[in-house]
Each structure stands twice: as C-alpha cells, then as structure tokens.
Amino acid sequence: MPKTEVRSTDYANAPINENLSKEDRVKLLREMMRIRRFEQVALKFYNAGKMGGFLHLYIGQESIAVGTVSLMGDNDHVITAYRDHGHALAVGMGMNECMAELYGKATGCSKGKGGSMHYFAPDKNYWGGHGIVAGQTPLGLGLAYGIKYKGLKGAALCFLGDGAVNQGVVYESLNMASLFDLPVIYVIENNKYSMGTSLERSSVIDKCLAQRAEAFKVDWALANGEDVYEVRAVTQQALERAYEKSRPTVIEFQTYRYYGHSVADAKHKGGYRKEEEIERYKKQHDPIVIFKNRLLAEKAITEEQFEAIEAEVKAEADESARFAEESPYPTVESIYDDVYFEVDRQTEAGRTGRFFFNN
Secondary structure (H helix, E strand, O other): OOOOOOOOOOHHHOHHHHOOOHHHHHHHHHHHHHHHHHHHHHHHHHHOOOOOOOOOOOOOOHHHHHHHHOOOOOOOEEEOOOOOHHHHHHOOOOHHHHHHHHOOOOOOOOOOOOOOOOOOEHHHOEOOOOOOOOOHHHHHHHHHHHHHHOOOOOOEEEEEEOOHHHOHHHHHHHHHHHHOOOOEEEEEEEOOOOOOOOHHHHOOOOOOHHHHHHHHOOEEEEEEOOOHHHHHHHHHHHHHHHHHHOOOEEEEEEOOOOOOOOOOOHHHOOOOOOHHHHHHHHHHOOHHHHHHHHHHHOOOOOHHHHHHHHHHHHHHHHHHHHHHHHOOOOOOHHHHOOOOHHHHOOOHHHHHOOOOOOO
16 A cells, blocks of 8 residues: 655644634643543443443544544534544533443433443534444434535534445445535544454555545545644634535544454454554554643643643543442333334324334
C-alpha cells in the first residue's frame, strides 16, 4: 500500500482553533482524559466479572470524538458504531448512566438492556451505538435527510471504522447522500486493523479509504486523528459544506486503538500485531500526551493543573463504578417495556394491536 502522508499544517492557527480561550483548550484535554479514565475503570471491572457481553474500548482514539463533537450545534446529530463510549461522553452523557449500562443496571442510559454497544441519548442528539457493522451508515443518512426535510442548518456526523468501509451499505448510503444533496459527514476512524485484519490485507487502497468517495462525487479528506486541532479544523470544513451547500463529506482520521477489537480479543497483542508496534504508538502517538504537551508549550496549562484534572477524572470514574455497583437490576416485568413505541405510549394501535408478547 502506498504511504499517505498527513499534512504538516499547524492547525492551531486555523480560525476555528485560533479563537479558543485557554479554558476552551483545557476543556478539550479534560474531555479526552475523562474518556480515557472511564475506559480504564470499565476495563478493570469487566475483567473482574462485573459486566457481561462485549466491551469495545476507545483508548487511543479520544481526540476524534472530542474534536468533532466540540463543534456540534443545536441541529447537529451523532450516530456511531459499537465502540461508542467516547462519543457518548463527548456529547455530554454522564459517567454514571454510561457505567451503569455496562453493568446492565436499570439506571443505565438504555435501562440496562443495551450494554456497551447500545448507548443512547436522543436529548443530546446522540442516536446510539450500533452493533451491526456499518448498520449505522444508512441511519446517519436518514438523520441527514430529516435535517434537510425540516429546513434546518445542521449535519449528521456518522462514525464508522475502517472495516465497515467494505460493507455494501456504505456505498448505497454515499450514492443517496450525493444524489439527494444530504448534509451527512461520514467519519472513518481508521485504527488500521478493523476486527483483527490489517488494512493492507482487507482493503484495496490508492491514497486512502476516504478517496472512495470520489466515485460518488463526494468531497473527502484525510487527516491525523491524533491532533485534536487538526480534527476540529478538518471537521469544521465539512460542517460548513453541510450547512451552506447541504453536501456530504467523507473524512478519514488516522488513529490507533491500544487494546483489542474488544476486550475478548486476546490475539491483538503479539498475534496479528506486534507488541513493539503497540508500545511505539503509546509512546509516540498518544493523543492525550500530544495535546497536553501542546498546551504546556502554549502556557495554557501547568503540570500541577494537569495532575489536578487527572485526580478529578479518576474520582469521577471511580464514583461511576460505585454508582453502577449499587444500582438495581431491571425488573423482570420491564422486559416488556421499550419494545414498541405504540405500546409504551398506549396509542390506539398499542392498545388494540397484536404483538409477539400478547398473542
């Protein structure tokens, strides 16, 4: 595969970043640190047997969720895949409701019925994590259609991984997005291994995955996902295209996950990728360390302030685990709730129709 070089532009000077106050910059760092600590605590208690199902960690990719979501306006929406914790926290979901969902507790954001892959917060324009690979891409298209139909100036940010790009529904969605001029932004988080197969072995590539958008006359960009300034600057261009022209964009952010596809992926270290590679990314490409050092150089933060934030987010994550531990499980009766919209709201159809659980 030909190597693709990410541009070396200093994106800190981009208009969208240049006007950030010191407080704004520190908030970006804090949000990245909150995601990292939440995931670390989740991993600890998953390994302790407190959670069932799968756990897909976002560690190493924090700058993408934080950078993109930091630009969202009132009419912007987010939908993502099963690696969804980072996006959920970035849009403002609380650690308590997110951790409780991992524990399968009634106080979870999906009432303990969704688990790791199915966070959901419509009040924050967050339309969830989705377990079917690329299943969220036509749903993101639908969100964009809704935005345009209502005459709103907004965009749907739809996140997917490099493995999902090879699913046929992605191309159906791109075709419709271009044909109907829909304000959807497809954000490829390319962490290089999809589920467990390297990019070189799974995908035919010229410049990058995002270049495939050319087939549908859709604008695309390739960017460094480790740099939150670059993430914001490139995403802002796509948002402006969506707002002003109602046109789609595909952005590919190069990134890396430090853990396996899920925690159950035991072969990620020393199996399909070398331990030396993982350690190199941790030491040289950690988005939190990169941004911390940038803020230190900009004199936006001190080491003491960084340590204080570390302590704060650790306490918040630890408290979320305590909250989840002490929360109740869903009742047996609640299994009938949240199955059908009509039944929950007791519309006429909900009162008179026949459903699988009342036949």
